Amino acid sequence: PGERWKVHAALADACTSPKDADRRAWHLACATVGPDEQVAVALVETADRARRRGGIVAQATALERAAELTGAARPRAERMCAAATIWSAAGALDHSEALLDQAETLAGDDIAARIQVLGERAYHAVLRGRTGDVFDVLVAEAAGAGPQDRLAAGRILSLAMNAPLARWDVAATLEVCEKVMALTAPDGHPDPGFPKGAVRMALARVLAGQAAGAELARECVAVCERHVPNGACAELAEVLTYVEEYALARRMVERDVAGARAVGDIALLGYGLRRRAQLEIRLGRPLMAYSDALECAGIADAMAQPTTIAASRATLALVTAVLGRADDCAAHAEEALRLCPDDDLETGVRVRYALGLVALAGGRAADAVDELRRADAAMRAVVEPAVVPVAADLAEALVRRGRPAEARRVLDRLDAGVATTGRRGRRAAALRCRALLARGAAAGPLFAAALEAHDDVDEPLERARTLLCQGQWLRRSRRRKDASAPLAAALATFETADSALWAQQARHELTVLGLRTLPSAEHPGLGVLTPQEWRIAWAAAQGRTSREIAAEVLLSVRTVDYHLGNVYRKLGVSSRRALIRQLGGSAELPA
Structure with a gap:
């Protein structure tokens, strides 16, 4: 060992060129036995260079060694926690938690250091689906830290919102976010140092049906773009998707996805890909969503966290539902439900919605009612109808099951949500379902109003579904010539999107009209390629x-x-x- 230390020291002395700074730092680190702040600083600089070139594992390794060579307790704890943060971004959660244990011991009673460690532990709890376990601790620590460091207290308290959010408890989520804003942004505007607090406040307000939620989300765009990619833009993209700001949502999520790829942050990449897949579904591009969902699932498998895997499989279930691949949807849904905790109602709702949607597309109205009713019941506290758009599909399934009274009650709630939020896409879907309930000629103006509402929002698959329903009504009303145009338009959209089951319905209607169509074929590659x-x-x-x-x-x-x-x-x-x-x-x- 002694000879090896001397060799490393000699090699460090030989590395005099600026381009050899990283090599010199590591040789010095290998030649050092006890604490040495100069070498530790050199390794921190090496970690920063690794971050800039996208070497996330090299960054984490350098920070961890820098912490080992740091003598004072507080800076050692801070560097150890920083290394743990980067290791978790690289997917090494178990190693990250081992470093956090050391950092917590070093932190002792130092509030600032403890807050830093607790914040990372809370993030791990989110990844592992155990947000309820740390909720009370987060609230208590934030209360103790608030008088000394309002921003640090707000940061950790904002993570507490994940526990009530997983239960769709809108009131509790809103309460936590209001406390966060009081700490980090008392003027009500996004704090430049911590925009995530305002993003989460925007989400809570949107869930509660408050118009101020969409306004705050738009205000967050410029603030989030000034930060290095850290998940804020992807979080914001989800909120913007709910409020139909699709162009802004794409701009935000693309920034985090590209930034995550640039530095190799697989945790952030999986997070961003899942939200981009959800956006692509809204925009009628399920094949693009399928590619994102597959990559997200691969990342989740690599990280080996059951809750993350469950969320990725829920996304795959929805994508395959839209593609009309019922067996794949069922398989992904089964795995998601098996892995997600009982109190993770958010994932459960998304899975039930996917199962209900594919059943409805496949003409299995009874199964659709069962699945969609369970999803709808879990979301009664959510005022915003576009979060998981269950209501219109449940109403349609009830109509097709011959339960018009129940369908009307569901639509009454949907209409109330639309009146509160003004969501154009949900208004169009509600009008489509009202048309399905109407008798005789009264359905015509409702279908026309639904299509007019579709013109105001970029949701091509939803428009095609309205055209399909209109064509079915026209055919059954013996207006065969009028029925062909909307049915052909619906079929073209479904085929472009590869929504096989919806396309099959449209093709059947055209065949009944005596119009020849090419046989349905699965998209080349789906089911053939790995x-x-x-x-x-x-x-x-x-x-x-x-x-x-x-x-x-x-x-x-x-x-x-x-x-x-x-x-x-x-x-x-x-x-x-x-x-x-x-x-x-x-x-x-x-x-």
Whole structure:
């Protein structure tokens, strides 16, 4: 050992070039036995350089070694906690928690250091689905820290909202967020140092049906964009999706996804991909959502946290429901329900919604009623109808089951939510269901009003569903010529989105009218390619090079080309041009 230390010291002395600063720091660290602040500072600088070039594991390793070489208790605890934070972003939660145990012991009675450790523990609780376990501790610590450090107290208290949010307890979520805003932003505007507090306040207000929620969300955009990607933009994107600000939502979520890829933050990447998949579903692009959901599921599996896996499978269940893949939807839903805790009603609702939606699309109204009713019951405290848009689908399922009185009661609640929030997409869906309940000619003006409402919001699949219902009504009213146009338009949208079960319904209606249509066919690749092959094929269809795809899926270029070879063989194509055409990608076809 003594000789080895001398060798490292000699190598450190030889590393005099600025480009060898990282090498010098590590040789010094290997030549040092006890605490040495100068070497620790050099390693912190190395960690910062690693962060800038996207080396998240190198950053975490350097911070951890810097903490080991730090003598004073408080800075050692802070560096240890910082290393734990980066290790959790890299997916190494068990190692991260071991470092937090050391940091907590070092922190002692130092409130600032304890708050830092507790904040990271609370984040771990979110990832592991145990937010209820730390709720009381967060509230108590925030109360003790508030007089000394309002911003630090607000940061940890904001994490406490995850416990009531998982239960869809809107009142308790709003109460926590109001306390956070009182600590971090008493003037009611987003705090530049901690915009997440305002983002979470916006979410709570939106859930409660308060118009101020959407206004605060829009105000948060510029503040969140000034920060390095840390999840705030992805959180904000979810709120903006609920309030139908789809362009802003895309801008926000793309920022966090791109930022996470740049630094290798897989926890943030999975978080952002899940929210982008939900946005793509609203925008009628389920194949793009499928690619994001598959990648999100792969990240969740790598992190090996049951709650994170459950949330990713719930997203996959919804995507496959929209694609009309009932068996896949059921399999993903089963795994999500098996893994999510009993008090995680948020994941449970999303799973039941997916199962109900695929049942409704497949003509299984009884199953749809059962699943959607359970989701609807769990969300009674949520005023905003666009969060998980269950109500209109439940009403339609009840109509198709011959229960108009129950359907009207559901629609009355939906209409009240629309009147409070003004959501255009939900208003269109409500009018569609009112048309289904109407008798005779009274349905016509309601369908027309629904389609007019659809014109104000970019939700093509919802519009196609209204066209399908209108066409069915026209055919049954013996207005066969009038029925063909809306049915053909609906079929075109469903086929473009690869929503197989909805397309099957539209095709059946056209066949009854005596109009010939091509037989339904599953999208090339779905069910044929493995998840890894699908992700690579879809990325190639969007115009990405093999090198760009390799960086995205964390494989070598050679391995990506190997998978593309399998894709070509399975799909019967021989070039990227043919692949783009077959998958319907967004890339321009090469000349």
